[in-house]
Amino acid sequence: MTEELQIIVCIKQVPDPHYLSKITIDPVTKTIRREGIPAVMNPLDRNALEEALRIKEQLGGRVVAISMGPPQAERVCRDALAMGVDEAILLSDRVLAGSDTLATAYALSMAIKKLGSFDIVFCGNETVDGSTAQVPPQLAEFLKVPHITRVRKILSINRNELIVERTIEYGYMKLRVKLPAVIAVTKEINEPRLPTVSAILKCYRKEIKKWTVSDIGVNPRQVGLEGSPTRVIDVFSPEVKRKRKIFEGTTDEAVEWIIEKLHEAGII
Amino acid sequence: MEFKLTPEQEMLRDTAREFAEKEVEPRVEEIEKTRKIPEDLIKRLFELGFGGIIIPEEYEGSAAGHLARAIILEEIAYSCPALAFTLQIVHLGQAPLIFHGTKEQKEKWLPDLAKGKLIASCAVTEPTGGSDVMGIKTFAKKENNEYVITGRKCFITNVHLANIHGVLAKSGEDPRHMTFFMIEGDRPGVKPGREENKVGLHGCNTGELILDNVRVPVENVIGVEGKGLRVALTAITNVGRMGVAATGVGIIRRCLDEAVKFANQRVLYGQPISRLQAIQWLISDIYLRYETARLLLHRAAWMIDQGIRADAEVGMVKLTATEGAAECASKLSSILGAYGIMEEYAAQRLLRDAYSLIPAAGTNEIMRIVISRKAFERAT
Numbered sequence: 001m002t003e004e005l006q007i008i009v010c011i012k013q014v015p016d017p018h019y020l021s022k023i024t025i026d027p028v029t030k031t032i033r034r035e036g037i038p039a040v041m042n043p044l045d046r047n048a049l050e051e052a053l054r055i056k057e058q059l060g061g062r063v064v065a066i067s068m069g070p071p072q073a074e075r076v077c078r079d080a081l082a083m084g085v086d087e088a089i090l091l092s093d094r095v096l097a098g099s100d101t102l103a104t105a106y107a108l109s110m111a112i113k114k115l116g117s118f119d120i121v122f123c124g125n126e127t128v129d130g131s132t133a134q135v136p137p138q139l140a141e142f143l144k145v146p147h148i149t150r151v152r153k154i155l156s157i158n159r160n161e162l163i164v165e166r167t168i169e170y171g172y173m174k175l176r177v178k179l180p181a182v183i184a185v186t187k188e189i190n191e192p193r194l195p196t197v198s199a200i201l202k203c204y205r206k207e208i209k210k211w212t213v214s215d216i217g218v219n220p221r222q223v224g225l226e227g228s229p230t231r232v233i234d235v236f237s238p239e240v241k242r243k244r245k246i247f248e249g250t251t252d253e254a255v256e257w258i259i260e261k262l263h264e265a266g267i268i
Numbered sequence: 269m270e271f272k273l274t275p276e277q278e279m280l281r282d283t284a285r286e287f288a289e290k291e292v293e294p295r296v297e298e299i300e301k302t303r304k305i306p307e308d309l310i311k312r313l314f315e316l317g318f319g320g321i322i323i324p325e326e327y328e329g330s331a332a333g334h335l336a337r338a339i340i341l342e343e344i345a346y347s348c349p350a351l352a353f354t355l356q357i358v359h360l361g362q363a364p365l366i367f368h369g370t371k372e373q374k375e376k377w378l379p380d381l382a383k384g385k386l387i388a389s390c391a392v393t394e395p396t397g398g399s400d401v402m403g404i405k406t407f408a409k410k411e412n413n414e415y416v417i418t419g420r421k422c423f424i425t426n427v428h429l430a431n432i433h434g435v436l437a438k439s440g441e442d443p444r445h446m447t448f449f450m451i452e453g454d455r456p457g458v459k460p461g462r463e464e465n466k467v468g469l470h471g472c473n474t475g476e477l478i479l480d481n482v483r484v485p486v487e488n489v490i491g492v493e494g495k496g497l498r499v500a501l502t503a504i505t506n507v508g509r510m511g512v513a514a515t516g517v518g519i520i521r522r523c524l525d526e527a528v529k530f531a532n533q534r535v536l537y538g539q540p541i542s543r544l545q546a547i548q549w550l551i552s553d554i555y556l557r558y559e560t561a562r563l564l565l566h567r568a569a570w571m572i573d574q575g576i577r578a579d580a581e582v583g584m585v586k587l588t589a590t591e592g593a594a595e596c597a598s599k600l601s602s603i604l605g606a607y608g609i610m611e612e613y614a615a616q617r618l619l620r621d622a623y624s625l626i627p628a629a630g631t632n633e634i635m636r637i638v639i640s641r642k643a644f645e646r647a648t
Contacts, residue, residue, distance in 0.1 A: 040282075075275070082279065194287055197317030197330040200279045 005061025005159070006118040007052040010108055010139070011045040011080055013073040014129045030232040032129055041076040044124025046083075046192035047185050052122045053084050054190065055157060061119075062086045066111055068096060068104060074208055081203035082195035089115075093212040095220050100228035101134035107223050108135070109142030110216040118180055120162070125150055125184040136184035147182035148175055152189050273339070280336050284343035287316060293347040299471040300617065305351055310429070311384065313355055318344075320382030322359055322366060322507070327378035334506070335569040338514040342562070345518025349621040350472040352518055353628075356511025357425040357472075361388025363503035364434050364448055368491035377432070377450065388450070389430040390508065391421035391477045392500050398423065398627075399634050401436070401446075401497060406479060408437040408447055415439070415484045417449065420461070421477040425628075427460045428473045435479065436500045439493065448496035450488050457482035468620030505579055506572050508629035509586040510565070516589030517565050519622050520558045523596040526614055527551050527603050541603070550599045557592040564588055580642035583635040591632060593622035 015023055015037040024033050052063045065080035067073050068091040077088035091111050099107065112118060121143070126133035133149065140147030152172065153165040159179070166173045167186055177183075195203070213220060221227055247257050262268045273281065291312060299305055313319050321337050323329020337359065345352035362381045365374055365388075380386040396403040406419020417437050427433070431453040439447040451458055461476030491499040528551060531542035541547045564585035571578035597619035601608030608615045626632060 075279075078275070078279065194283050194316060195279075196315070197280060197283075197321055197332050197336075199317075200283060201276055201330055201332060203279075204276050 005055070005059055005120075006116070007055060007061060007063045007120045007122065008112055008115065008118050009045070009049050009052045009063060009065045009080070009085065009122045010124075010135070011049065011065050011067045011076050012042045012124075012127050013039045013067065013069050013076045014042045014127050016040045017043065017128050020128075025235045030235045039072065039075065041079050042124050042127045042129075044126065044185060044187060045076075046079075046124075047187055047189050048122035048124050048183075049080055049083050049085065050190045050192040051154065051183075051185055052120070053193070055120070055154075059157065064089065064115060066091060066108065066115075068092070068099075068107055068111070070097075077208045078203050079195075081206050081208070082199045083193060084195075084199065087209065088206075089209040089211060091211045091216070095213050095224050098225035098228060099223050100230035101130070101132050102138055102229060103223045103227040105135050105138030106142055106227070107213070107216070107218050109139055110218045111211060112139075112143060114211075114216045119159075120179060121145075121182045123182065123184045125186050133184070136182050140182035143180075143182065145180045145182060146177050147184065148177055149184040151183050151185045154183075154189070276332075277336055277339055280332065281339045281343060283316070284318070284340040285346075287312070288344050288347035292344060292351055296348050296617075299348060299350060303465075303470045305354055305471040305473075309351060310354070313351075313358070314382075314384030318355060319358055319384050323362060323378050323382045324366070324374075327374050327382060329378065329382040333569075334510060334572040335566060338510060338517075338565050338569040341511055341514035342518040342521065342565075345515040346522045348471075349515050349519055349618075349625075350469040352515045353469050353472045353511070353625075354426060354429070356508070356515060357390070358387055359511060360390045360503055360508045361426065361430065361432075361434055363507040364390065364490045364499050365450070367502045367506070368448070368499045373450070373487075373490065386432050387426060387430045388432045388434055389424050389427045389477065390434045390500070390503060391424045391427070392436045392504065393421060393423050395420065395422050399631055401500070402443045404436065404438060404446075406435065406437040408439045408449065408484075410439070413486050415447070415449065415486070415489075417451070417479050417482045417484055418457075419479050421479070423464065423474055424477050425472060425474050427475045427477050428463060430460075433458065433477055434490070434500075434503075435477070436496050439496070442494075444497065445494045446496040446500075447493050448490045448499035449484050450490055451479070451482060451484055455482050455484065466624050468617070468622070468624035504629055505582050509582045509635075510569060510572070512625050512628045513561070513565050513568075513582070513585040513589040516586075516593040516622065516625050517558070517561045519593040519618050519625075520554065520561055520589065520596045522614065523593070523600040523618055524551070524554045524558050526618075527554055527600045530604055530607070547603055550603055554596045554599055557588075557596050561585060561589040561592050580639050583630075583638035586629065587632045587635040587639070590622070590625045590628075593625060594619070597622045 015034055019037045026033050056063050063085045064087045065085045066089045067076050071092055074090055077090050080088050123136040137147050148164055148166055150167040151164045152167045155163040161176055161178050163176045166175055247254055317330050318340055320329035321332045325331045341352045341356055365377055394404045408415040408417045433451045435449050435451050436446055439445055457480040459478045461478045463475040531547050532540050534541045568578050568581040568585050601615045604615050607613050
């Protein structure tokens, strides 16, 4: 536990979801073609930032945003500064290019360790580009702290623990976690703030720390393409077919039949 | 030559766009029906700092500048021209002080104007007309350290929203002897009058300002006594006309997006109508108007930010953007066929809003006179 609450927020630059219909996949590399698609901060990462800033406003402390990405990802660091974080760090190095979720989580964990002790690491639950939702749990493992994913509400917080609601199918779980921990949030948790005009202008007068792999002491063989065990074999849209069944009979028989089928499916 | 926005301007644009998309767009139907802009939306404009965008930092504004202002107004106008127009007149009300106020006057009023505690109107036009400014009848009679002002202003935007009014009045025997005043709304004899019902820009308030023997101290004179016309025209040109133009540019971009969307979806003769050359021509006309008006807007705003006199350039964009908005909304309506006149579609509202811009801040015939003046000046 540190004296002042230390909150870290992981943010990522992704293709603007407004342009989803224009996004295509490169058939050879199986990666998203990003040319001509504006880049924005991953929407859920803004929820993560908002929650961190609300906690800081309530309990005091310090919020640091960290992004791993190409030099252009400086923009999301500026966005975070405009929203009100105390510091923004851009982890950018050619060696990191091609990192999968495991390598990304490893690199982020090393950057977070360099920052020193922390109480909470907030992440968006998943990004709109990859949608794997793997980085937050992997990051927690590297940091050797507990994690909770799909957090939709923070019920209480003190210096030692958090009590949260975690979304599950058809409901939610109430969980208590000891700090430090990694918390991955969903969009229900809050409505991210818009920066003010003054905050926007001021964020460009602030410094963004730029780190390379040598600054955080990562093993270069554990990041980038070489350090990434994931191989994308194919990317395709799964074909979804409705399971049609036709029942012939009287109305009363049909009603009974439908009720039976719904019971079988566990719907009623 | 650099045609790119700065990173700051890009972030301002993105923020204004998100505000418009998430917070304004869902309220447009309500604004159209009630003909009233909800108070909380006006409050948000100030919370986000859009209200103080041209006010210097030492007076609690952000001094983001006129190009930043144009960008923000375009984004808001894309969703709700009436709200953009309301905001642009908020700026117009501040402009006489920004351009001509003394340090004391700026300290007294600008911080509250930046925060939205004060909203100022800019009252110049009278029933005798707006183009013939010399023909105004409102008179300010000097009595010791006070002026006693009587008159009636009309077509004043935000007049019922404002709690302080910028007023141009005759103040001497010479018809050009005019003085500009800031008049607090709670002074005895100040009363907003009739509220007008416009065909478009619903929710954006327009009405009369009645001044009945209003006593105003000389400290409330903005600029030099007898030189008030300059104060009014500097504000109207650099802020009022630019705001009208930026609102028009927002309307044109909305027309473009609505036209493309409809043309891609509407199937006739077994194919989307976007494949028909007749429709492509209409859409290219709209796109051309958008680019022309936007470039003129940014150029004029840049000139104002640089302190370069831009009367003719402002006139060009005010004319191009307002006539363009009306023309593009009409073309959008043509593309939509019968849907173009249905209330469920934005086209009819955009057309009404566009027409409502045309006479604002000087008719386009006045703009042509201003432009021609420079055309003759530049001739060798």
